[in-house]
Amino acid sequence: MDYQNILSVIKENILYLTINRPEKLNALNKATLAELADAIAIANNTPEILAVLLTGAGEKAFVAGADISEFSSFGSSEGEALAREGQEKVFNAIENSSKPFLAAVNGFALGGGLELAMACHIRVVSSFAKLGLPEVTLGLIPGYGGTQRLTQLVGKGRAFEMIATADMITAERAVEIGLANHAVPAGDLLTKAEEILTKIKQRAPLAIASAIKATNAVHHDQASGLELEINEFGKCFDTADFKEGVAAFLQKRKAVFTGK
Structure with missing residues (x-):
């Protein structure tokens, strides 16, 4: 597949995947999800790739949510199909991959963006990152595994508060409650991510x-x-x-x- 919305590079047995829609704050649209699904399948089937580093282009956002314009006119059956396809081909595919995925969160991780980071096995966030699930402000709930993974990571009470208030939390708070593994200065984000993956790729x-x-x-x-x-x-x-x-x-x- 010829990617238009993501960048894909293999360096020293690590696949670097960058969501490359900075003008849209790297929002997830149908085309981007399809490209991610293809890249995940390639990672799983390429012995050379030992780990995956997932991040967003630019300094403002990892992924600031889904592209609302694509589903604003959907009914219930279309909405259910949207969630089911995305979960199976991207979010669950990441979580169940045989290769470790690390999300390097370089800014806003909101809605589908936070769900994407939560599907990864490890999360490293920049110190100015903001994380949240604001779907209820649109009359929705998280549809890409957010209700389940956030509850698993931080507990039912904290997860429900984040979802029901739609409040964003800081990088420091994300580490404090177990949503992120590490928070580091923005300039150290990829260095920290690579440090962790370098250790992992030395293992069996x-x-x-x-x-x-x-x-x-x-x-x-x-x-x-x-x-x-x-x-x-x-x-x-x-x-x-x-x-x-x-x-x-x-x-x-x-x-x-x-x-x-």
Whole structure:
């Protein structure tokens, strides 16, 4: 696919995805979501890619929401289809990817933008970022997993307050309540993101994929999540990376993982 709304570059085994609509504060329209879905599928199917860094172009916004003009005339069936397709092809696809996704939030992350960041496995925010779910001001609720993921991250009471008041919170508050992993000065945002992903990409890729699957399962049912963890733990023993990791530990050297 020839991308018009996102930039895609692979550097040192990290796929850098940048939503590139700064004149629209990187708002998510149908075309942008389709391009993201394509890029996510490529990341999952490209062994060279070990992690994904997702950010927005410009200094003002990560993603300032969805493109309201595209759905202003929708009825209930069209609205449901919009949410279902977006969740399946982009937001759930990110959360369930075998590759770790890190959102580098460089400004406003509102509505669908915050939902996009929450779908990622790690969130690093610039110190001047503002985060919120303002959908109720439009007579809507979050439709791309926001009600579920925000509750999982910060708890029911805080999530409902953010959704029902539509208030934005600061980067510092986001870290305080567990919505973001780190808040850093704007100039250090990509450096911090790369620092984290550089550590992750040195680890065993198949083990990382298993860890993603197991940590995601905790949100559904603890009993089944524990069973899944046991199964994924067992699978790791059959990988070449496990053999290499143990050998490197015993030989007091750095492991060289191959993702096999």
